Amino acid sequence: MTHGPEHRFGEATLTVLDAAGTPLPETELVVEQTRHAFGFGNIGFDFVDLANGAGDADTEHLADLYTDVFNTATLPFYWGRFEPTRGEPDTTRLRTTAEWFRDRGIALKGHPLVWHTVQPDWLLGLPSDEVEELQRQRIRREVSGFAGVIDTWDAINEVVIMPVFDNGDNAITPLARARGRIPMVRMAFDEARAANPHATLLLNDFDLSSAYECLIEGVLEAGVHLDAIGLQTHMHQGYWGEETMLAMVDRFARYGLPLHLTETSLVSGDLMPAHIVDLNDHQVPSWPSTPEGEARQADDVERHYRSLVGHPAVEAITYWGITDAGAWLGAPIGLVRADGTPKPSYDALRRLVKEEWWLGPTTVRTDGHGQVRVRGFRGDYRAEVGGTTTAFVVDDAAAAVQIVV
Amino acid sequence: MTHGPEHRFGEATLTVLDAAGTPLPETELVVEQTRHAFGFGNIGFDFVDLANGAGDADTEHLADLYTDVFNTATLPFYWGRFEPTRGEPDTTRLRTTAEWFRDRGIALKGHPLVWHTVQPDWLLGLPSDEVEELQRQRIRREVSGFAGVIDTWDAINEVVIMPVFDNGDNAITPLARARGRIPMVRMAFDEARAANPHATLLLNDFDLSSAYECLIEGVLEAGVHLDAIGLQTHMHQGYWGEETMLAMVDRFARYGLPLHLTETSLVSGDLMPAHIVDLNDHQVPSWPSTPEGEARQADDVERHYRSLVGHPAVEAITYWGITDAGAWLGAPIGLVRADGTPKPSYDALRRLVKEEWWLGPTTVRTDGHGQVRVRGFRGDYRAEVGGTTTAFVVDDAAAAVQIVV
Numbered sequence: 001m002t003h004g005p006e007h008r009f010g011e012a013t014l015t016v017l018d019a020a021g022t023p024l025p026e027t028e029l030v031v032e033q034t035r036h037a038f039g040f041g042n043i044g045f046d047f048v049d050l051a052n053g054a055g056d057a058d059t060e061h062l063a064d065l066y067t068d069v070f071n072t073a074t075l076p077f078y079w080g081r082f083e084p085t086r087g088e089p090d091t092t093r094l095r096t097t098a099e100w101f102r103d104r105g106i107a108l109k110g111h112p113l114v115w116h117t118v119q120p121d122w123l124l125g126l127p128s129d130e131v132e133e134l135q136r137q138r139i140r141r142e143v144s145g146f147a148g149v150i151d152t153w154d155a156i157n158e159v160v161i162m163p164v165f166d167n168g169d170n171a172i173t174p175l176a177r178a179r180g181r182i183p184m185v186r187m188a189f190d191e192a193r194a195a196n197p198h199a200t201l202l203l204n205d206f207d208l209s210s211a212y213e214c215l216i217e218g219v220l221e222a223g224v225h226l227d228a229i230g231l232q233t234h235m236h237q238g239y240w241g242e243e244t245m246l247a248m249v250d251r252f253a254r255y256g257l258p259l260h261l262t263e264t265s266l267v268s269g270d271l272m273p274a275h276i277v278d279l280n281d282h283q284v285p286s287w288p289s290t291p292e293g294e295a296r297q298a299d300d301v302e303r304h305y306r307s308l309v310g311h312p313a314v315e316a317i318t319y320w321g322i323t324d325a326g327a328w329l330g331a332p333i334g335l336v337r338a339d340g341t342p343k344p345s346y347d348a349l350r351r352l353v354k355e356e357w358w359l360g361p362t363t364v365r366t367d368g369h370g371q372v373r374v375r376g377f378r379g380d381y382r383a384e385v386g387g388t389t390t391a392f393v394v395d396d397a398a399a400a401v402q403i404v405v
Numbered sequence: 406m407t408h409g410p411e412h413r414f415g416e417a418t419l420t421v422l423d424a425a426g427t428p429l430p431e432t433e434l435v436v437e438q439t440r441h442a443f444g445f446g447n448i449g450f451d452f453v454d455l456a457n458g459a460g461d462a463d464t465e466h467l468a469d470l471y472t473d474v475f476n477t478a479t480l481p482f483y484w485g486r487f488e489p490t491r492g493e494p495d496t497t498r499l500r501t502t503a504e505w506f507r508d509r510g511i512a513l514k515g516h517p518l519v520w521h522t523v524q525p526d527w528l529l530g531l532p533s534d535e536v537e538e539l540q541r542q543r544i545r546r547e548v549s550g551f552a553g554v555i556d557t558w559d560a561i562n563e564v565v566i567m568p569v570f571d572n573g574d575n576a577i578t579p580l581a582r583a584r585g586r587i588p589m590v591r592m593a594f595d596e597a598r599a600a601n602p603h604a605t606l607l608l609n610d611f612d613l614s615s616a617y618e619c620l621i622e623g624v625l626e627a628g629v630h631l632d633a634i635g636l637q638t639h640m641h642q643g644y645w646g647e648e649t650m651l652a653m654v655d656r657f658a659r660y661g662l663p664l665h666l667t668e669t670s671l672v673s674g675d676l677m678p679a680h681i682v683d684l685n686d687h688q689v690p691s692w693p694s695t696p697e698g699e700a701r702q703a704d705d706v707e708r709h710y711r712s713l714v715g716h717p718a719v720e721a722i723t724y725w726g727i728t729d730a731g732a733w734l735g736a737p738i739g740l741v742r743a744d745g746t747p748k749p750s751y752d753a754l755r756r757l758v759k760e761e762w763w764l765g766p767t768t769v770r771t772d773g774h775g776q777v778r779v780r781g782f783r784g785d786y787r788a789e790v791g792g793t794t795t796a797f798v799v800d801d802a803a804a805a806v807q808i809v810v
Contacts, residue, residue, distance in 0.1 A: 160615050164656065177659065181619060182626045210565050211616035214586060218623020221587045251569065254582065 004357045005310040008038065010378040010395040015371050016385055016403045023370025024405065027385065033359040035105060035380035036071055037395065038309065039260065039316025040353050042335075044073030044101055044108075046322060051100030052093050058340050065336055066322050069350045073101045074109045074262075074318055075150065077142055078118035086122045091145060098149045108150040109318075111262075112157035112204065113139045114188045116165045116172040123171035128178050131171045136191050143195035152200040154230060154262065156188035160207040160215055167278070185219050189226070204230030204262050208248050216255060229255065230262040234320065236272040236279055236331055239300035242307040253313035260316040261308055265333035268297035268343055272331070279329060289324055289332035289343065298344035301335070305352055319349075409762045410715040413443065415783040415800040420776050421790055421808045428775025429810065432790065437766040440510060440785035441476055442800065443714065444665065444721025445758050447740075449478030449506055449513075451727060456505030457498050463745050470741055471727050474755045477512045479667075479723055480555065482547055483523035491527045496550060503554045513555040514723075516667075517562035517609065518544045519593045521570045521577040528576035533583050536576045541596050548600035557605040559635060559667065561593035565612040565620055572683070586620060587627050594629050609635030609667050613653050621660060634660065635667040639725065641677040641684055641736055644705035647712040658718035665721040666713055670738035673702035673729075673748055677736070684734060694729055694737035694748065703749035706740075710757055724754075 014031075016024045047066070050059045066073075075094060076082070083089040098108045114135060123131055143153060158165075162184065163176040176184045185203060192201050203219065203226050205212050216229060229252050233245070240248075252259055268289040276282045301319075308314045321327045324334035335346035342350075359376040366372045374381065374394060382391045385405055392401040419436075421429045452471070455464045471478075480499060481487070488494040503513045519540060528536055548558060563570075567589065568581040581589045590608060597606050608624065608631050610617050621634060634657050638650070645653075657664055673694040681687045706724075713719045726732045729739035740751035747755075764781040771777045779786065783800045790810055797806040 160619060164615060164618075180622050180626070182622055207615070209614075209616060210569060210612070211614060211619050213569075214565060214616050214619035214623060217585050217587055218619060218626055221585070221623055222626045 004377060007312045008309060008357070008377050009375060010037075010398070011373055011375040012381070012392050012394050012399045012401050013371055013373050014366075014383055014392070014401045014403055015369075016366050016405060017370065018405055021404075023366075025366055025368045025370050027366045027370065028363055029366070029372065029383045029385040029403070030361050030363050031359065031374050031381060031383045032361040033376055033379055033381050033394075034391070036353065036357070037378035037380075039072045039107070039318070040070050041072035041074060041109065041316055041318030042066060042070045042322050043318070043320055044075050044097065044106075046326070047073075047100065048093060048097045051097040061340055062323055062336060065342060065346065067104050067106065069346070069353050070106065070319075072107045072109060072152075072316065072318065074111045075101075077110045077112065078115070079138060080118040080120045082142075083120055083138070086120065089141070095146065095149065098146060102149055107152070108146075109152040110142065110146065110150045110154070112154035113142060113192060114155065114172065114184065115157040116162050116170050116176065117158075117168075119170040119172060124169055126171060128175050131175050132179070132187070135172070135175070136187060139188060139191035140195045143192045143199060147196040147199070151196065151198055153192055153202065154204040155192045155201040156185055157204045158206060159185055159203065160205055160211045167280070181215060182218050182222050182224070185215075186222065186224050189224050193225075200227040202226070202228045202230040202260060202262065204232065206232040206234065206263075208232075208252075213251060216252070220255065226257055228258040228260045228315065230260050232263040233261055234263060234265045234279060235300075236265060236267055236282070236329065236333070237274050237276070238271045239266055239304065242303060245304070246307055246311060249308070249311050249314065253311070257313075258315040259311075259313045260318070261314060262316075262318050263320045264304065264317060265320040265328070265331070266297050266300045266304065266345070267331050267333050268293040268345065269332040282329065284330065287330050287332055289334075289337055293332065294343045294345065298348040301345040302348045302352065305349060309357070409782060412717045413714060413762070413782050414780060415442075415803070416778055416780040417786070417797050417799045417804045417806050418776055418778050419771075419788055419797065419806045419808055420774075421771050421810060422775065423810055426809075428771075430771055430773045430775050432771045432775065433768055434771070434777065434788045434790040434808070435766050435768050436764065436779050436786055436788045438764040438781055438784055438786050438799075439796070441758065441762070442783040442785075444477045444512070444723070445475050446477035446479060446514065446721055446723030447471060447475045447727050448723070448725055449480050449502065449511075451731070452478075452505065453480075453498060453502045456502040466745055467728055467741060470747060470751065472509050472511065474751070474758050475511065475724075477514060477557075477721065477723065478506045479514045479516045480506075482515045482517065483520070484543060485523040485525045488525055488543070491525065494546070500551065500554065503551060507554055512557070513551075514557040515547065515551065515555045515559070517559035518547060518597060519560065519577065519589065520562040521567050521575050521581065522563075522573075524575040524577060529574060531576060533580050536580050537584070537592070540577070540580070541592060544593060544596040545600045548597045548604060552601040552604070556601065556603055558597055558607065559609040560597045560606040561590055562609045563611060564590055564608065565610055565616045572685070587623050587629070590620075590624050591627065591629050594631070598630075605632040607631070607633045607635040607665060607667065609637065611637040611639065611668075613637075613657075618656060621657070625660065631662055633663040633665045633720065635665050637668040638666055639668060639670045639684060640705075641670060641672055641687070641734065641738070642679050642681070643676045644671055644709065647708060650709070651712055651716060654713070654716050654719065658716070662718075663720040664716075664718045665723070666719060667721075667723050668725045669709065669722060670725040670733070670736070671702050671705045671709065671750070672736050672738050673698040673750065674737040687734065689735065692735045692737055694742055698737065699748045699750065703753040706750040707753045707757065710754060714762070
């Protein structure tokens with residue numbers, strides 16, 4: 001059986017029947033988990049080429065490592081890269097990538113619909129009203145165009161800093177300054193919601209101070225419906241520790257909304273100096289992964305996931321990088337080395353996600369009434385008996401499932 | 406004439422008439438300013454005893470220094486000190502103090518109606534609903550009871566930190582955490598507004614980061630009407646400089662509301678070390694005023710006032726201390742030494758407020774139509790001609806004033 005925090009468990013009662021509907025007592029089944037309800041995510045940026053037919057053996061191997069652990073992939077929709085030339089969005093390639101993931105049982109998330117960074121140059125100099133209209137159109141285009149394949153979006157990213165961001169020209173900061181933060185959030189959510197009423201829409205930020213609380217409270221008071229609160233935790237300067245992390249999570253859990261740890265990174269090399277405020281300001285020619293760093297990262301990853309999976313408000317953790325190759329800031333934050341070999345952190349996370357918190361193929365036997373109770377981490381399961389495979393869900397509703405042999 | 410930034414000036418055209426209504430050409434008048442429209446405030450905490458008949462010569466001298474420069478006094482309504490025993494508020498003493506100031510031409514401001522610090526012990530342990538009701542009653546009692554004498558209030562203080570404040574037990578933090586920041590602001594403003602529809606009500610904070618912007622935007626989106634935004638600037642760690650200060654003011658000016666610099670302090674001794682985050686954490690046995698510190702403070706005060714009076718959105722600056730005696734944190738932030746002698750900062754501020762930005766008694770002469778234009782810092786003025794004194798106002802509406810001799 002699986003081990004883990006009580007609130008992550010669910011159960012289902014299986015009744016095995018013959019074709020005439022008679023319960024089959026003392027009958028063996030093999031049950032096993034096929035998917036976690038909890039979102040174990042990572043970025044899917046590295047697989048766009050592979051999904052579009054331009055992969056190689058190394059990337060295929062990386063994909064195997066990825067799909068063995070993660071059930072959710074964040075895909076890049078940075079406007080400036082997605083549509084560097086006006087009117088020529090990268091839709092086809094991203095759709096193929098999203099479908100590639102979906103076909104491997106991996107749910108998709110798009111990131112982000114509105115942000116002040118990685119903006120297209122062609123927005124610069126346009127009047128605010130036009131920028132706003134183009135931004136609205138872009139939200140509708142992406143969210144409706146990908147509906148059914150990508151149903152989770154960072155609707156708007158880093159709003160706390162948005163109207164005062166001063167690291168480079170962009171068209172969104174002046175718009176946010178003119179309109180205000182809450183109207184920007186409302187715009188993003190209104191457009192995305194209208195384009196896909198079933199989407200899970202997040203507000204996402206790296207600023208986890210009182211500022212984000214104030215923003216969220218303002219947004220909620222203004223009647224904007226958030227499906228989840230996104231919390232970035234890039235820890236290039238070192239793991240914060242369970243106490244600090246959970247105190248932060250508690251502050252945001254009080255809004256009664258699901259929490260997604262949307263962007264987690266932990267380095268397996270030297271830590272970034274603590275005095276650096278904007279992580280982007282730290283540029284080093286080489287930032288190697290080290291044996292000591294990898295041991296520390298493995299420990300950090302395990303503590304981070306264990307503590308957050310232990311918090312009832314957290315519904316997803318997205319790690320920000322599968323490989324060191326091409327990682328943000330050149331930092332060794334991957335779970336896999338640039339040479340394609342898994343780091344200890346990968347093994348530690350896989351052990352949690354696919355062993356300790358996972359029900360592998362397990363033989364169970366029905367009782368005198370033809371019933372057997374399956375308890376495990378909430379998620380998708382299947383049962384195999386007499387050549388018949390039946391899918392079922394384990395959640396906190398304690399479903400009753402009939403299996404006809 | 407006075408000198409200063411253009412946006413501070415106003416004018417009035419005086420027409421001098423005889424009793425029959427005939428204009429008197431080439432007639433001399435003496436005009437002079439009697440009050441600034443701009444709020445030059447300070448705390449009035451030191452004069453409660455004096456106003457209540459328990460003063461001494463030193464305090465009377467201090468009062469003379471005070472009333473010669475300041476036109477607005479902030480009085481202390483900290484709930485825990487105002488009503489240390491439930492049902493026994495310090496109303497009479499504070500009313501006498503307020504009237505004492507009013508009789509000296511000084512407008513009053515009450516500080517604060519809602520805050521998580523300096524709370525009465527008797528609130529502790531009461532259920533949230535009862536704390537809220539008592540808080541509402543207390544707002545109504547003070548605001549209606551002092552209406553007409555105190556018509557400006559810090560309706561709520563330091564809301565950014567309010568729900569997460571953890572420096573000592575109090576009944577307001579749990580209430581703010583349960584209700585949310587914006588409902589707390591709404592409560593304070595709704596109650597105060599209902600109790601005195603003519604009051605000027607402020608949100609006031611020391612946190613001038615994006616968090617306060619987010620709070621303000623949320624409050625405004627929620628439809629709460631703020632009369633002014635209060636910005637604290639306690640500079641025990643050194644004057645921030647014009648550039649930093651005005652950049653901050655610009656950020657808050659974009660909401661189109663008047664800005665009040667509600668709490669300014671600048672030390673005339675050693676600076677508090679820069680690493681201290683909560684100023685209350687710096688406790689020293691003795692913190693003397695020094696000659697070098699006094700010279701620096703005078704320079705800082707002049708730069709601070711000159712730059713802020715120069716910003717069109719700023720309508721008031723309240724300095725946080727007239728004397729070092731009993732100053733907050735024991736810091737030498739007063740404009741007057743503990744021995745009652747004015748520091749250079751006092752002289753510098755007086756020179757600005759009552760000389761450079763002030764029209765002293767000035768002889769002017771009507772033209773051929775019996776008219777003369779008076780231009781000066783906006784505020785109250787009077788004209789004396791032929792034994793008749795007439796009060797008039799200089800503002801940006803360019804009033805026409807008739808003076809009948």
